[in-house]
Amino acid sequence: MSMVSPYRVLDLSTERGLLCGQMLADLGTDVIKVEPPGGSPARSIGPFYKDAPHPDRSLYWWAYNRNKRAITLDLERDAGRALLRRLVERADCLIESHNPGYLPKHNLGFADLAKINPALIYVSITPFGQDGPKASYADSDLIIMAAGGPLILAGDADRPPVRLGVPQAYLHASADAAVAAFAAHHERVRSGLGQHIDVAAVQSVSMATQSNILASALGAVEPRRMSGGVKMGSIEIPLVWPASDGFIAMTFLFGSALGVFTAKLMHFICDQGFCDEATRDKNWIAYGEQLFSGAEPLSEFERVKEIVRNFTRSRTKAELLELAVERGFLITPVTTIEEVVESPQFASRDYFQNLAHPELGETFRYPGPFAKFSASPIEYRRRPPTVGEHNSEIYRGELGLPETEIARLTRAGII
CATH class of the missing domain: 3.40.50.10540 (Crotonobetainyl-coa:carnitine coa-transferase; domain 1)
Structure with a gap:
């Protein structure tokens, strides 16, 4: 009772x-x-x-x-x-x-x-x-x-x-x-x-809104809508990425809290042959500040995003999830209704x-x-x-x- x-x-x-x-x-x-x-x-x-x-x-x-x-x-x-x-x-x-x-x-x-x-x-x-x-x-x-x-x-x-x-x-x-x-x-x-x-x-x-409604009042860049992500001024930040059999949600962000995960991901992407060492070794902690200040051109960020897309497209949702679990990447599959209903996690x-x-x-x-x-x-x-x-x-x-x-x-x- x-x-x-x-x-x-x-x-x-x-x-x-x-x-x-x-x-x-x-x-x-x-x-x-x-x-x-x-x-x-x-x-x-x-x-x-x-x-x-x-x-x-x-x-x-x-x-x-x-x-x-x-x-x-x-x-x-x-x-x-x-x-x-x-x-x-x-x-x-x-x-x-x-x-x-x-x-x-x-x-x-x-x-x-x-x-x-x-x-x-x-x-x-x-x-x-x-x-x-x-x-x-x-x-x-x-x-x-x-x-x-x-x-x-x-x-x-x-x-x-x-x-x-x-x-x-x-x-x-x-x-x-x-x-x-x-x-x-x-x-x-x-x-x-x-x-x-x-x-x-x-x-x-x-x-x-996770406090985003306070951004403008506090003088920060106000987030804007973008299908599959958000816009911060002229910077487009994807939150949904393609896989070979659907889509994943992936955090590809910067700063002291999240940049460490991005750096880890880029090292793996480099090891798999999708980018060179110079791209791998960008300062992913400070990368957001570099974008907002103009020190890093937006065209370069677009090139980086395409590298990441090419990587995610090369794997299935299940393979990307397995990598996330093994290596600590911030990735999860975007599931279909059928996948939710048949989820082994829910069944367990x-x-x-x-x-x-x-x-x-x-x-x-x-x-x-x-x-x-x-x-x-x-x-x-x-x-x-x-x-x-x-x-x-x-x-x-x-x-x-x-x-x-x-x-x-x-x-x-x-x-």
Whole structure:
């Protein structure tokens, strides 16, 4: 049993915050997903199992809702809000990702619910936070990644930036929110009181720029996008290099921290006959400074990069990875989906997990836990819940509502 299994989380999140509840559920908390009658709009996001649109067949829903129980409840109506307040009385945490002001308008904000349960940790995930000039702005992954900074590095140098292939802004925010919830719980152990956690996705993704957004403000050269790398002024620095059967990610950079790896690589490239000793023996520690100062012509850097490309093109991804392991080069393959699924490394760690879907008569392979614990391993206890799957279990078994009342609330569209 996990040390957090006694705790209960009410997950009121939209598609913005589903990962937060799943991380807490994976760690062992009892997460109850609260959806409107008919199911969360997130269930309508494809792709779908066997391409058949259905609330219980959304692969998007499956990806972010395992280990949760689920109930339906209409928070737009007084009777629905009354039931939620009863659930709040015995909850430890509540997650929501509605637009700022939505829940307070229905008397379900932190100040309202803290009166019912002063120990409640109330987690809000929004695009730009609960207040400020952008709090009510429309949002999308594209908008948040642009406002937070990472988008400036995505795409080709000669055209506007492009969105990332897989939306990531709310995944960053949800992971930050899960960590913040545990931090607030640590404080609650001391004080006995909950608190309101306000996570702005735009701030979460700004941290994903690895401080590059500070470059201009500090007078440094501001990084610019370049397909497969970055541009520092007029200097183009590749981060992706060709192999004979695909691509690799390789750090070919300079300075006291990384130049030593570049020097090691260039010695090997020379030994393999791809360059002369003069090229091999360049000052790879100071090489970046030489490029920025003009002491090393850009044309010479272009010649060096072509030497390195010729070397990487001469090997397969597997051969380059083997060299990296043997010799300490900063190289890793750019893997395909098939290579990830069939990865011997993942197999050795029992990463992928099989999870039965009895309602479909099938068992599916799921991506594995985000962390591996020796004493309390993450278990996939439940497949993602179907719409209202646990209504009777929670409303009758825990709140004590008689079957006749549950039937009446169902007919009325409250649950």
